[in-house]
Amino acid sequence: MNQITESTVALGAPLLEVRGLCCERDERMLFAGLSFVVECGTVLQIAGSNGSGKTTLLRILCGLNDGYDGEIIWRGESTDDMAESFAGDLLYFGHRVGVNKILTPLENLRWSAGMQRNVNDQLLLDALEAVGLRGFEESPCYTLSAGQQQRVSLARLRLSPATLWVLDEPFTTLDVDAVAQLEQTLADHARQGGAVIVTTHHKLSMPSVSRLTLGVN
Amino acid sequence: MNQITESTVALGAPLLEVRGLCCERDERMLFAGLSFVVECGTVLQIAGSNGSGKTTLLRILCGLNDGYDGEIIWRGESTDDMAESFAGDLLYFGHRVGVNKILTPLENLRWSAGMQRNVNDQLLLDALEAVGLRGFEESPCYTLSAGQQQRVSLARLRLSPATLWVLDEPFTTLDVDAVAQLEQTLADHARQGGAVIVTTHHKLSMPSVSRLTLGVN
């Protein structure tokens, strides 16, 4: 019923290594024997049709789901053994973006970015301006449009000290300019030695993207 | 601060007419003096950057928001005067897709499609199969992926007797095949004399799409 497309990506220094990952949900095998290596400087796009297990894979990598078999190795050690140091070096961006509707963009970032590094308001304001939210810094987020809320959360990318970014469909509801800008941000992060794992159905127009396709047949 | 790009669309027989629509939110003018006509056989794409007021416009057209000035005329009469007959001829698809997580796709459609027309299970199963949910008809929707849930709701399009479809970002989280298929569905609906108003940041690859751009400068 299920056929697994396996692919191994290998560039630069090994950051995250996945060995023989299997995941079954509701008795349907989503992927089995999935192995790949993510290295500094990579952008890895997880592709696959709806329901092929992309979100599940990303959540497993971050330790948010534990219904899997296999090994996930972070800088040479199992992620289970070093959860906290892994968390400090990881930024996850999920389907739900982590923006409180009552707080303003500024207040939201003060907390969500502040959990990972020390920030000051000037840094936050700059990040908000960079994602095109100038003039909305002090509006409560429930008055923002869907795309603007997405942008608030994306401002975290510009503030994060994390090496590995794990992004689940970050492009939804963004307009054309914002999409181009986000692609640029991802490319920059990789160039500076970071790594990005991203799912999207959108065709990335970035130079060197590796692709891993999860297959349902 | 705001500049309004106005455009008038006119083809076929007049179905929906908008005259001098203005909307202000939080003292920011989103659009003013917006006028256009939607006729049978049209696909109208509302474009515009994030926060330009697309969602607000669609909700106003459907009668879900009433913080506006101007007139909305449906088949020659104001929509306020004939809310029920307008509702029977309208299908709205919003950011929140109207899929109950506990029910199965089949049970969801039985209600959501059944409110607009009499349906039987065979029709529903066919519609679900057409959107690629074969084998998931009886799984509770919380076990479906984001894209699969979106598809459940899109199956309503295939069952709806409505002439006017108002769709707010229906393409989010859909994979490439599903996007192509949905575009086909919209084109078919227009060809058969229906009308579609759709917002998306995605470039539609359909033959004759009119565009209305809401502008923020």
Next chain:
Amino acid sequence: MLSVGVKPSTRSAFMLTLKRDLLIAFKRKNDIVNPFMFFVIVISLFPLAISPEGERLTEIAAGVIWIAVLLSAMLSMDSLYRGDFEDGSLEILLLSPHPLFFLVLAKNIAHWLVSGLPVVIASPLLAYMLKLPSESYATLMLTLLIGTPTLSLIGSIAVALTVGLGSRGLILAVITLPFSVPVLIFGTLAVQASASGLPSGGYLTLLLALLAGSLSLAPLTSAAALRISVS
């Protein structure tokens, strides 16, 4: 294709909505068991907090049962529109080509069947545990049978008004409780009257009047409130 669909009658839309809500409740199971459990647990707190002596309990029994009913009705309201609001089904409901009055009524009826009726049925058992004189069991059940739908209908308005808010549990209570006071008072008075052998017909009539009033007005008001909340 555009002409195939036959618009369903309002009656069938009503039935469809009723069935859907019952189906969701049965699939969730908890919706049915919990209001009832809450009722039982709250009642069992009173002997612990006040006094386990039978005589003392008899005195407060009617009041305690009614307060527990009130609180459990109110708590159970939370699930009435919230799920539909969050997943967007409410917009489908509002944009359906049927009078919202009947659809709201269908939802209220489904809700009462699931959360109110079990409480009414269980009440004699709890009345026994609180040592209510057995002559007043019938009156208790009757008042609950009339009173709980009234409470559901009143609560529905408050839920509809607050459906978009983050934390509703309390704001709901603050809005609903004052409106439910008449039901509470007539209900307990009727039971206390029958416990001391007096006629309770007058109070029952008043309760019936409250039910009739809320049956005709509350769904309309809830419908209007829903429109406001969604916009």
Next chain:
Amino acid sequence: MLSVGVKPSTRSAFMLTLKRDLLIAFKRKNDIVNPFMFFVIVISLFPLAISPEGERLTEIAAGVIWIAVLLSAMLSMDSLYRGDFEDGSLEILLLSPHPLFFLVLAKNIAHWLVSGLPVVIASPLLAYMLKLPSESYATLMLTLLIGTPTLSLIGSIAVALTVGLGSRGLILAVITLPFSVPVLIFGTLAVQASASGLPSGGYLTLLLALLAGSLSLAPLTSAAALRISVS
């Protein structure tokens, strides 16, 4: 860029979370006013439903106040993690590089400051309305001061376990209320003892022990429960 960030200390993450939750509560306002209002309204139902006579009220006052506190604490819990779960902030919390114990504790403290403390402060007023002998006001406040944080900590576990569920109000109650029984019992016993001039120190010690136990165990358990709920 990758090396600019200095990882904040756990202490500053704790303060950041505490401040954020307080800020949200103050912006919403309802979170602060409602538990208190609910407390007042529930208490005022008793004279209506049971008896307005002063003597009768005195007898039940301690129990009624404690039951109202219990119910209002439980209702207010609903907002503790739900918002964060729905908007995805909970994932940010879980994936932050700090021990979850302290972050959960920060959230619990913020919640108690907002929903528990006002009730404690208002209690003498309500005690007066229910004709509780004035000698026991001090004991009442003291027991509430120790008891309400315990209730919050216990409730937090139940909320964390049920945070992903559609309608939680009731399941929350069903899980929390049995756990709150010891607090309720010792709380009322202490007040009743002081009202009849007996020493209440023993009960206070027990309440303190319960607080100490839940302070050390509950945040851990809540953290584990949150991890389960989010997965």
Next chain:
Amino acid sequence: MWLWFAKLGSPKWFYELSTKWLPWLVVATVLVIGTATVWALLFLPPDYQQGYTSRILVVHVAVAGTSLAFFPLMAVAGTITLVWKMKLADMVAKNAAALGAWFSFITLATGSIWGSVSWGTWWEWSDSRLVSMLFQFFLLLGVVSLRSALEDTDKAAKACALLSIVGCINVVIIKYSVEWWNTLHQPASPVSLQSGSANGPEFWIATALMILGVYLFLSVSLILSTRNEILQRERRALWVKEMIAAER
């Protein structure tokens, strides 16, 4: 030792082993309960005060004692689920919760029936045993309802495991707090729980047998429902399919 432990966790192993043992257990249960019942009916002298109804006490004491075992059992199973992720432990825990609720209910029911004869009332708040049993019943229902509310099997397993462990502590706390509450406030109750012990040795033999029987019954029902659960959850597994095919 470890190997054995891992093997025990395998549903397949459990299923096969229990197929062998089940008939013997069933026979033993029927024999023991039967003997106890016959003994109670034939040899127990009618109590001078309560007549023949006192025989229900045999059932009551046995079921009551057994029902106290559920929370510890569930807590142990829960710990195994959380620490070793053993599926079998969760299947046992799931059925134990429902069964425990039934046992608690029967305890409450038989106790009430007997109370109605000996105390003249079906329910008395001033007795600590009754109240703490009632709250154990509520807690078990809470566990059952949490299980049914969480749709995801894995999540439900872990959440219920956690709740069972916490609930175990809580049952102890409730028991003691209710006892203290009681000793201070309770007016001397007409008949104390211990009055049954005034009966002779025949009573205790019947009771001991009945306790054994109820424990046996408990194991049989747990095993049966766990086997059911195994078939349900492993219905796609090869060995289940083969077994079903072989039976057809």
